[in-house]
Amino acid sequence: MAHPVFVPSSPLGDALVILGAAGIVIPVFARARITPVIGFILVGLLVGPYGLGRYVFDQPWLAYITISSPESLDPFAEFGIVLLLFSVGLELSFDRLWAMRKQVFGLGAAELLVAAGLIGFALSFAGEAVPGAVGLGLALAMSSTALVLPIAGTQTPVGRAALSMLLFEDLALVPIIFLLGALAPNAAGGLDAMWHTLWLGLLVVLALLVFGRYLLPPLFAQAARTKSPELFLSACLIVVIVSALVTAGVGLSPIVGALIAGLLIAETEYHTEVEGLIAPFRGLALGVFLITIGMSIDLTMVAANWLAIVGATIAVLLVKAVVTAGLLRLTGMRAGAATETGILMSSPSESTLIVLAAAGSASLIQPGTGQFWQIVTALGLTVTPALAWVGRRLARRVDGHGHAHTAGDSDAPRTVIIGFGRVGRLVADMLTTHGKSYVGIDTDPDLIRSAVRAGYAAMFGNANATHVIERLHLERAQAVILTMDEPRAAQRIVKKLRALHPDLPILARARDSVHAAALYRAGASQAIPEALEASLQLSEAALVELGVPMGFVIASIHEKRDEFRETIMEEGGLSEKPKLKSSSLRDRLE
Incomplete structure (x- = not known):
């Protein structure tokens, strides 16, 4: 037995x-x-x-060690794409999206239609029926949002150009599917259904915009007040899933709802915290999507038809690269950046598989033809990272060894103020007076909300969390100023920041000399005890009142501050002097 x-x-x-x-x-x-x-x-x-x-x-x-049911992974793969578009929305804003409208509906539409037209014409010339050629052309003309945006980002010229074209493709996905249904041999009422879905979808999108603008801030504020990361993450996922389900329920793509949810949260002060919490889930879900792409590749069929598959893949890549780069050059983009963008956008998309399935369901293409182009798509997705590398190398050569990636506005150096209460606002006011840019961060949602309403550049976030530190881009910061009145938390943050950024100037508020010594040991460049500063200000006012000239008073105050700082360092067992020690004003006056 x-x-x-x-x-x-x-x-x-x-x-x-x-x-x-x-x-x-x-x-x-x-x-x-x-x-x-x-x-x-x-x-x-x-x-x-x-x-x-x-x-x-x-x-x-x-x-x-194998996956017994590949179809069971499809919902997780789709969720990865949804989270990706949600993250894209977090990096955008309504103002930025409105400023991109010409690129999205001009450049994006031109890129999709021209590439689809050329590919469809070539397939028709090769013997494919016209409806099938239209479906295949539209499918293969699409580019991969899931791979291109993580590689290019959204802040560089290459990333911004790719984003505008990818946004149009994502928006055009539903009309394309309806169009293929209308071209089916036994189609009935396809175009009417498409217009009905588009109008209904427009109403749903407007409803999401209106309700989201008024409901999301209090929702996240309430979640933030609990100080519970789990509850905050739950609120994020609820917003993403509900938005995606609502748009999917009226026939639109769920990624449209996810993009809108990201845009709405990007307008709030919680976007940095949300982006950090979502990132691990997005990465894992995208990994599932990529695994499903690999599972769709039949090596036996590739071996039997390798010449035709490789030839078709190269042809699609060349057509899309030339079309995209040519259109970008016509819009005035630099040759190197246009070359890199064209090569990066040349591979097919995850949406290509959806359109191929729709074309097959509409009987526009034969099952064998659909399987052939699915393998071409999977192969194209596989080589996308290599295409990105080739694009960067060619861009440097075209531009004379320059860099195709140029920093965007977010690369401008600024000061980060951790703790945005009364002291933090005063520091921000002084920085603004002297023309220095800054951003404030705090874990109190009420403080941040009132600061934003008052016109300060502030956002919600826990500066002790690694994902928040990464989003602050401290490698480009001029300095970090800690004004928080939590001694142990301040020490932990200073220690973490110093370990990550050894040369970053860190100035911290201290309760007393003992706390200041602890901050110096943690790596602070300067630690300013509150009691000391109050005494020095009182001394300054008294000396001026007694008739001592202001210049000498200021010089003596600075010297006394340096003496106290050296004493704190010695009592704290630190032999090195602070990195940003103040120079004597008396010397400069003399």
Whole structure:
């Protein structure tokens, strides 16, 4: 009697494979300075039904390291795309999106239609029926939001150009699917259904904008007051999922709802905290999406038709790269940046698979044709990181070894004020008076809300959290000023900042000399005790009142401050003097 073979339950087994892949792929490829995108695709290829999965019946133990039901991953892969578009919305704003309207509906529309027209014409010339050629042209003309934006970002010329075209493609996805349905041999009322969906979708989008503007700030404020990261994260995910479900419910793509949710939260002071909390989920969900791409590659079919598949892939890449780069040059973009953008945007998209499925359902293309172009799409997605590398190299050569990526406005140096109560606002006022830019950050939602209403540049966030520190871009900061009245928290933040940024000037408010010494040990450049400063100000007022000239009073105050600082350093057991020691005004006066 044969013994039954134990096979782990599908959900747990699949979860084990995915988490194991993330734990192996990310560090290994990061150490090799290779994007994890390739690693996730290779994992999908290895553990999918066309890899080790085909041998499960012969070797049951392989069920532990393969994915038994690839279709079960589709919801997670879709969720990754939704979170990506949500993150894109967080980096935008309504003003910036409105400023991009010409690029989105001008450049984006031209890129999609011209590339689709050329590809469709070539396929029609090769013998494909006109409706099928239209469907394939539109499908292959789309570019990958999931891969292009993480590579290019949204703050560089390449990233901004790519974003405008990708936004139009995402918005055009639903009309394209309806158009293919209308072209079906037995279609009835396809265009009427499309207009109905678009009008209904427009009403839903307007409703999301109105309700979101008034409901989201109090929702996140309430979540922030609890000081619970779990509750705050739950609020984020609820907003994303509800927005995506609402737009999907009326026939639009769920990514439209996710983008709107991101735009709405970007207008609040909580966007940095939200972006940091969402990032790990987005990365893992995108990893699942990339694994599904790898699982769709049938190496047997690739081996049997490798010449045609490679030729078709190269042809699609060339057409899209030339069209995109040419249109960008016509808009006045630098040759190097246009070249890099064209090459980066040349690969097909995850949306290509959706359009191919729609074309197949409408009987516009044969199943074999659809499978062939699915493999071409998967191969194109796989080589996208390599295309990005080639694009950067060519851009430097075209521009004479210059850099195609140019910093955006967010790269401007500024001072970061941690703690934005009464003292933080006063520091911000003085910086503004002398023309210095700043951003304030605090964990009190009420403080931040009142500061934003008063016109200060402030945002909600926990400066002790690594994801918040990363979003502050302290490598470009002129200085960090801690005004918070929480001694232990201030010491922890100073220690973390000094470890991450050894040369960053850090100025901290201290309660007394003992706290100041602790801050110096933690790595502060300057620590200013409140009691000392009050005494010095009182002395200054008294000396002026007694008739001592102002210049000598100021000089003596500065010297006394330096003496106290040296004493604090000695009592704290620190031999080095503070990095930003004040110079004597008496010397300058003399």
